[in-house]
Amino acid sequence: MSPETAVARAASTTNSNQNTASNIEEAGSSLAPATFDEMFAGPGLARPAYAQYLEWFLREEPARLADKAARAEELFRRIGITFNVYDDSAATERLIPFDIVPRLLARDTWAKLSRGIEQRVRAVNSFVADVYGEQEILRAGVVPTDLVLNNEAYLPQMQGLQPPGSIFTHITGVDLVCTGPDEFYVLEDNVRTPSGVSYMLENRETMMQMFPELFSSIRVQPVTDFPHFLRRSLAASAPEGSADRDGWPTIAVLTPGTFNSAYYEHSFLADQMGVELVESRDLQVVDGHLSMRTISGHRPIDVLYRRVDDDFLDPLAFRPDSQLGVAGLMEVYRAGRLTVANAPGTGIADDKALYSYMPEIIEFYTGEPALLNNVTTYRGSEADDLAFMLDHLDELVVKEVHGSGGYGMLVGPASSRAELQRFRHKLMANPGAYIAQPTLALSTVPVLAESGLAPRHVDLRPYVLLSPEGIHITPGGLTRVALTEGSLVVNSSQGGGTKDTWVLE
Amino acid sequence: MIFEIRHRTTYHYNAAVTESFAELHVLPTDLDGQKVLERSVVIEPDPDHVRQRVDYFGNAAVSVAIREPHTTLSLEAASVVDSSGRPTEFPAGSGDGWEGFTADANPADLAAVEFSLDSPRVVRSAELAAFAEPSFPAGASLEVGVMDLCGRIFNEFAFDPDATEVDTPVSEVLALRRGVCQDFTHLMVGALRSIGLPACYVSGYLETDPPPGQPRLTGADRTHAWVGVYLGGDRWIGVDPTNNQIAGRRYVTTARGRDYSEVSPLRGVIFSDSTRTSLEVAVDVIARDQGVIGVS
Known part of the structure; x- marks a missing residue:
């Protein structure tokens, strides 16, 4: 089935699927033009890598999917796959939310x-x-x-x-x-x-436990x-x-x-x-x-x-x-x-x-130019860069040079005037401790929200093994997803979740 | 001059130590123009593992692991060193303006850059730069500037073993105006670095017996410390702010690093219920054919 027929099908589904269908439209249309959605090329129009998956998805009963999502969470809880959050006295162990919609990458x-x-x-x-x-x-x-x-x-x-x-x-x-x-x-x-x-x-x-049928039809x-x-x-x-x-x-x-x-x-x-x-x-x-x-x-x-x-x-x-x-x-x-x-x-x-x-x-x-892009980076330690950072704080992501886990960072466009002001003081007090980068229009991949498919920003962490024998790169890796709508922070300690990542054969 | 040096360190514990690991910087090496003729280290109890290597800064480092339970640990380093090749004055060219010796003026000389940056125990500051500046007017020669700074520390600071601890920060020494050789060395290294000049911390020994009719040199009771000023092209000159002189032929270098933390004679970890440790250090610097001239 082609992506176009998937749309036609989505439009003519029964009541039980209507919710999903309308949310697909939303997923494709509500995004700012600059945002690249990896699943949808347009309202209800799947990109080729997702065509087969979406076809399957639309055939599924939403209730069954919700049930699967709950079972997946139960499974994670049983295995005991948790992580601790530093500086969080309320809960020392947390479950990382898992989203059952996979992220697909074409071969x-x-x-x-x-x-x-x-x-x-x-x-x-x-x-x-x-x-x-x-x-x-x-x-x-x-x-x-x-x-x-x-x-x-x-x-x-x-x-x-x-x-x-x-x-x-x-x-x-x-x-x-x-x-x-x-x-x-x-x-x-x-x-x-x-x-x-x-x-x-x-x-x-x-x-694989939840959806064995998917793995037999889609080669991952x-x-x-x-x-x-x-x-x-x-x-x-x-x-x-x-x-x-x-x-x-x-x-x-x-x-x-x-x-x-x-x-x-x-x-x-x-x-x-x-x-x-x-x-x-x-x-x-x-x-x-x-x-x-x-x-x-x-x-x-x-x-x-x-x-x-x-x-x-x-x-x-x-x-x-x-x-x-x-x-x-x-x-x-x-x-x-x-x-x-x-x-x-x-x-x-x-x-x-x-x-x-x-x-x-x-x-x-x-001896070759870099194949992967590097984000333009401004250094607080350099006077010109610092001046630029202070002038464009509301457009930039500012990070601590030695920080990790998304703590102590500022996402300019998503910050209030007061937050910007507070950060400005921190930056001026110790400029060398910070770098800044323009906010990138991060791609989205839909997650299964209560109302259906909803786009959320994602990143990807492939794992690479290097030895005297050679190199091994995991096909795919860990996809982290910012579960809060519009959020760009995917760190698990900051409310991020994960998705399975499928590299197609 | 040829010196025989004995450096004995003894630890007494009030309960058995079951394991002990240490890294020693007690053996001189061929640095600063000196030649090492003999050197050895004897450790009791007998170590499970001993290995000698050249560390990053070119020093002889000895790693030791002891797994035999003990209440006394003794380490005795012995060496014979010919100091006659040590420089006694600034080489030709150091009369040039000091600005030409800064890291900024020599960005391709990695040692110049590395030894002008902060290190674990010496952090550059505006106060230290302000302290150094009177000795380094624009265009002054490196030699004149360094010796002036050295003289000011010697004259303006009191030698006082009770004023500071082994970890007293440089900023405090600057305020207290007193301390021991380690403090004065850190202070001078920090002051030089704060105006961009590369300098290192040197640990070693100084022949202490005073020549007839001259005052006894202070600060040489155990090991000594002084400043190495980097001249470019892997050349150094030793300057001793505790005694206001060039670290010439009466000195023997054991190790050089960015500060004390990298060259301390002994750094170790023990596993024990011991609650009290007592330490004895004895250093003999004996000039050959001249009898015992320095015992402490």
Whole structure:
């Protein structure tokens, strides 16, 4: 069935579906012309990638869909997939809302996008390797030296360290937004300890349980093999000679513990990979190796997939008050007897102050222009940029250079006069701590709201694995959706939800 | 001159330590024109792991892990160093205007940039820049400016071991006008950096026995600290604000870093129920063929 007939069908549906049909029209028509809706090309007119899905959707009883949505939520609650919100005393554990309408990406769109992602991720790794090695990019004057060397994310303790295959960023979560057909911008390269991959996996699992018929009619590229690829990629990054004990190097996932917001994910990934989940108290440096205490004695670890921040990894090298790391870990790492994924100090590459140099960084290491767009960025540290920011505060998104999770940011167009004024004072008090970007016309994908399909803004975080063996990009990734109408903030800590992401075969 | 140096550190704990990890910066290396002829470190109890490496700043760093329960930990570093190659005066060219030595004037020299930025313990400030400025009028030579600043710290600040703690911030030292070698070094490094000049923190030893008829040099009871001023092209000159002189041949460099936090002689983590730790440090700097001239 073509998209046009879908409209005709929608228009002639029975009472029970009328609600849905009228909301499809709304979804297509109520948007500002600048907003790109990924499902609808016009009122009731599905784009080709969604044609088959929409046809199915319109045949479904709204009541059945609502029931499925409720069951999906119940499923998530039962699995216990929750996250903690910092600074929220009312509820320490929350469920991330899940929307049952998938986000679809055409095969060609994805092919093009993944080429850009590969280029970017490889360049980011080269940049980190260079910063902690020869520093050629600084000598060449491509990136201001003080921006790197005077950066909180820069760790002199990493200087001269050569991890296997020169891989520093084993796992990257690239945050992308779409603004038009095949138009993608990178918002952030998460190369510290990107989280959320468990949601991607659980979302797919849930969709397959809820709607098995959809997966037999629409061919979707798999993501559920991610833990397998993660394990392979980590194993391939192990120090030389560590694979000979039982054919596999020993891998462990280091978590700060059950109070960490992403603890669920840590235990989930360890479980899925079939490796140990360890905490600080399980680890010790023995005979020059990082070892975990087991009932049969100390067992050396070759690869540590750590979900503990740099500062806390080793009280000897970093924060002396850390109870989450292992004293002597960095020494074992330096001696080449351990791979730490991701390497400490990789945060230098996803620092917001350095973000604006990404096109130059990519060109410097790959010799080619960047394939993915970078958002124009104004730096509070520069007088001209600051003046522009102060003049256009109501049009800009202002972020803290070192913030994360959407805290401490200002979305100019969505802020009140008073909020703008408050932020203006913060900005003037410490301009170097902020950067600003124009608001992008983020694409929308409909969600299933009470009244039917309603457009909501989305972003996309594909997960990328890099090892001496090569690169693996999950087809799709985690789609986060701003569930509040018109909102541009998709962070789960700020009321965002998620969707399953389908890359079509 | 050839010095034999012994640096012994002993910790006593009132309960057993089951594990101890440490990183030591106690072995001199071939920096600042000096030549190390011999060096070794002896640790008791016997460590589970010892490894020596060259750290980012070019210093010898020793990592130690001890897994034998102990109530006393002793570390003795011994070295023989020939200091005769250490520079005793500013090299030719430092008579040029100081502005030519700033990071801004040498953006392609990464060391110039790195050592002029903030570091964990030394943060640039307007106060520090204001303190440095009288010594650096426009066009003044680097040498004259640096030695003037060094002299002002020596004359205007009192040596007072009771005035400050190991972590007293530079801003407080500036207000107190007193402190020890570590404070004066941080102060001078911060003042230089605040006007854009690259400088480092140097830890090491100073021969302390006074020549006949001259006053005893202060601040050399244990290890000593002074300022390294960067001259470009990987050249440094040592300047000691505690004694108002160039850190010449009576000095031995152990390590150099952006500030004390990167070169402290011993940094460690212990696992223990011990509630009280006592520390003894003994340093001997002995000039060969001249008998014992410095014992503390």
